[in-house]
Amino acid sequence: xxxxxxxxxxxxxxxxxxxxxxxxxxxxxxxxxxxxxxxxxxxxxxxxxxxxxxxxxxxxxxxxxxxxxxxxxxxxxxxxxxxxxxxxxxxxxxxxxxxxxxxxxxxxxxxxxxxxxxxxxxxxxxxxxxxxxxxxxxxxxxxxxxxxxxxxxxxxxxxxxxxxxxxxxxxxxxxxxxxxxxxxxxxxxxxxxxxxxxxxxxxxxxxxxxxxxxx
Numbered sequence: 001x002x003x004x005x006x007x008x009x010x011x012x013x014x015x016x017x018x019x020x021x022x023x024x025x026x027x028x029x030x031x032x033x034x035x036x037x038x039x040x041x042x043x044x045x046x047x048x049x050x051x052x053x054x055x056x057x058x059x060x061x062x063x064x065x066x067x068x069x070x071x072x073x074x075x076x077x078x079x080x081x082x083x084x085x086x087x088x089x090x091x092x093x094x095x096x097x098x099x100x101x102x103x104x105x106x107x108x109x110x111x112x113x114x115x116x117x118x119x120x121x122x123x124x125x126x127x128x129x130x131x132x133x134x135x136x137x138x139x140x141x142x143x144x145x146x147x148x149x150x151x152x153x154x155x156x157x158x159x160x161x162x163x164x165x166x167x168x169x170x171x172x173x174x175x176x177x178x179x180x181x182x183x184x185x186x187x188x189x190x191x192x193x194x195x196x197x198x199x200x201x202x203x204x205x206x207x208x209x210x211x212x213x214x215x
Contacts, residue, residue: 014212016211017212020208022041028101029058029102030090037051038200047199049200055099055201058198060197067213068153070212071148071150071207072207073206074144079143080117083110083196083199084108085106085196086155086192088186088190097210108128109129110151110172127167130175135162135165139160147165
């Protein structure tokens with residue numbers, strides 16, 4: 001029998017993206033098998049690991065267009081990651097650092113705000129639409145503590161939330177956003193339904209309690 005908590009979530013339209021024990025429902029961002037060299041399941045979390053020669057993003061098998069996504073995460077000092085949606089394309093290549101696989105899409109930035117990109121660039125603070133819009137304030141918890149984030153894509157409107165506070169709101173038709181999506185797509189068409197991607201940026205990051213519902 002399904003636990004009561006899961007029954008209530010299901011009744012409200014929520015679907016768990018991670019069962020806490022397996023990588024079911026996830027794959028490498030290019031669609032290849034789950035990259036066990038870049039990610040592990042640890043203590044009920046999906047964890048990006050520092051492995052020489054492998055730095056691959058992962059994505060959900062399912063795609064989403066209008067949705068509400070909630071997740072908990074934590075980083076260590078100097079940590080950097082992100083959650084990407086409206087993915088326009090993916091890349092896979094090898095360089096001096098080894099195998100790379102990346103999602104190119106709108107990014108909800110996750111970073112150590114005291115020792116990261118956001119120190120000198122407000123559009124790269126936690127909760128930002130990476131390199132486009134800065135959040136309304138700095139609301140992330142210190143490295144090592146858990147944060148709760150939410151991304152809402154409802155029709156043409158997008159919201160980023162962090163620890164119960166709305167960080168920003170934007171419209172997909174805004175010139176800056178259109179420019180971003182076209183640049184990532186490398187074309188005039190824009191993808192509106194895509195998987196959700198978690199970034200391995202070369203530093204440890206933990207995700208848990210990932211859930212989503214279609215709107």
